[in-house]
Amino acid sequence: MRLKMWGGRSLFGYELKKLALSPVIVGFVALCIVFNTLIAIASYNPVDSDDETEAVDIFENFHTSEIAEAYIRKYGITDAYAENIRSKYDKLQPVVDEKSANGDALSTYFAKQTHYRHNFLFETLFMAIIAESCLLALFAALLSVTYEQMRGTEPIICSSTVGRRILMAKLCASLTAAAALTVVIIGVSLLVFFLRFDFSGVWKDNVSSMFNSAVNEYGKPFITWRSFTVAGYLWATIGISLGLAVCFCLLGYAVGVWGRSGYGAFIAAVSAVGVMFLAKPLLPIGSVFRGIWNLTPVWLWKNSGMWFTDGGADIVWANFEIAGLFASLAVLSVAAFMASKWFKRSELH
Template identity: 30%
Template sequence: MNVLRFELKKAFQSPVVSILIMLFLFFNFWLIYKHAGIREELKVTNQLVERFGYKIDSEMSAKLQDYYQSKLQKMNKLTNEKFGKTYERAGDFFAEYEHRNKELSEEELHVITETAIVESYYELIQKIDQTYRHLDLSQNAKMDIKGYGLSGKTAEVTREYYIKLKNRLDELIEAGEHKNLFFIGYVYHMHSFLFKDLMRQMIFEVMILVVLITGHVTTYEFQNQTCLTVYASKRGRKLMLDKLVANLFASLCICAVILGATLLVYFLVFDYSGLWGIPISSFFNSEFSFPYISWWKLPFGIYLSCVLVVFIICQLFFTVITYSIAVWIKNNYLVYAVFAILFGFCVLIPGIIPKNLTAIFWTRYTPFSLILNPHLWFIGWNVFTPKKYEWTTTVIWTCLLAIATVVTFLKFNKEQID
């Protein structure tokens, strides 16, 4: 236990680690702050969910219509008093009087803004069935084949992929997963902000810290010329196993600090209190003409949990990869360089494979490729996000890295230390 404590002390004793943690948290908080201007508008969604529930049906739609009409009447009373004019739609006010907003008090502007948001929900609800009725996934298959230049077997794999996604879409529509209130995606882009901008930023921040710490701890004795003394001690070469455990624990600590602090601030700023049980495949979560279609029914809370699990697993993979490199190289600066080269190679290799070879798909089953698009985890988006992609990658690399770790340790036990 004392050995592990000393190894963990090495991991966090460097001021560089503390400075980077503070710097990364500042970047994360600043990103949240820049997006925080919409938090008051987002509260309207929670108010609607609290008033009507999040499940959209004919009864809920009728109640929302009555509520919207009452809000519009209140708004028109205000605009008539202020400008001598009424509007059929709240959106028409902003189109016509955007430059005159300063003539309204903050409270008055809030009344009109809230009416416009409720109006957006009411109008979008009327378009849900039509939107999903016109989805043609065969066209998506053709666009993927043409856009990525696929041919032969890869083109056939793409067509099969969209057949499976179409089956999932039919299941989703039948269950009504898409008919649930959520933040309006094409306006606020909250899914992209949380899972693409913020989550991907945190992934790379933690990865940098994990690689720095693991390289430093694993090569510490070789860098400080104490390896002959340390590895001749009672604990001997088993110390390298202690280092692996310490590195994994340190990585979990880094994940806890960066994820915990950032997400705590995020959810304090943005209110998701009534939205945790809403399926991620909600029509309102859509940010583009093609909606998000999760491979399983995943409420937002469960989806977030799955993303965090994959996040942590990937960081543990990076820890073991860095550890294995460090045991072989024994120079922390070279370890960082080799890791960077490996990262670049794994990301670039799928792009140089001929488009008619199925290797273009399976070479993407790496944690390096996986972390590039956390906003598409567990979601069918294109042929490169297949069902079980995340878990398949996890299983494959767990086996590969377990073998690599055993080979690395056996090699270290037999080599001459000098």
């Protein structure tokens, strides 16, 4: 059913316009783009990628169990926690064997500059982009659902012919604004990045090139659960990034509806994010509970440089980013639905 304002205007269009023209939202997007531009411009960009270096199949006779045992020794992991890590790397062995058969490691990529350029794009820049997009989505939802309450017009709106149906329009507008503005931030940021760093010759190279290495672990190969070209890995990263922005939009919506007060909702949202961030270090490495915590939106962002890879000792399941994204979307969608149901039955003050 199409929702209309009393003046005949689409509720969705009205709510979307409020967000799109909000000085806070527009200013935040502009600051994000400026910040990301500075990151790209100020970065080191060596001209010589030394692409004459001979490539070697590092996955030939490679044993993933060695990675597992190295983690177990490093962190002193024992019992079931150690078996969780061994189990993951046992499942990774056929993947590595297939990479060897396909010659994934023989891609030159950027040769000796591969680790720096890959990490700069997929960890440094994308961590900034994802954080900005998620904060923007969170603020957009909070602003939308608390707008009338902060201005004291909520009782008037809810007693009109529009009534409490306005919440659905607010949710749709928030999701649309979050997705659209995330695309803007990603698009402009990547445009600036690729004007500075020429990737035109490496799009078809494999990200598991022998010259690449795992994030923050220079000696470990960059092992993905499926074969990715640089272009494919970029598109997959963009997809998960958009999904995370949607997660934070749903979080902002649910907290905003339940919190009612604009300031109270903001504090509740920050508290929820803080709990997700701070609780994980209290859980044992290799445990299922710590693995589950890595599926939360905050830790999906924190581990974004390891998406689609075996991850570190913290990660106990393959494709954790996909599992985490769908689990987060499911949980937060239920939270948003329950918040809407609660609002329809609650008394307004």
